[in-house]
Amino acid sequence: MTRLTGSALRLTAIVGENDTWHHRPLYSEIVHRARRAGLAGASVFRGVEGFGASSLIHTARLLSLGEDLPVAVVIVDDEPRVRAFLPQLDELLAGGLVILDDCEVIRYAGRDRQTRPKGDASR
Known part of the structure; x- marks a missing residue:
């Protein structure tokens, strides 16, 4: 298991x-490649509204024509591992936005199946 704490x-x-x-789906390909690359983790978040370089507004509101909602794929790991993954993103992305932020990991732990609360069906 990958251990990740601190910077x-x-x-x-x-x-x-x-x-x-x-x-x-592109977001799924990014997540699967991040896993194969051994990165600590990746999550996908679906936006409800946004616009980008095209200035076209995409929204989830009813009766809207813009249904191509923004999706954010977030990956956290130590700096060398994340930077080593960037060439794969260059291969995958024709458009979009990629940002890097310094952060501090306070806790990174998987769930132990035996310590999960009774009735918890999550993975």
Whole structure:
């Protein structure tokens, strides 16, 4: 298991929900590549509204034509590992936004299946 505490680097890639890589959602491809690269973790967050370089507003509001909502893929690991992953993002992204932030990891621990509260069905 990867141990991660203290100084780290947070990578956030913001792409469109409908963006694809070889007929697969782009955000999913990024997560799977991050896992194969051995990064500490990745999460995907779906936005409810936003705009980017095109200035076109995308929203989840009813009766809206813009349904290609923003999706943020967030990856946190130590700086060398995150920077080593950047060439893979260059290969995948034709557009979007990628940002890097210094951060501090306070806690990084997986859930132990035996210590999970009774009735908790989460993975």
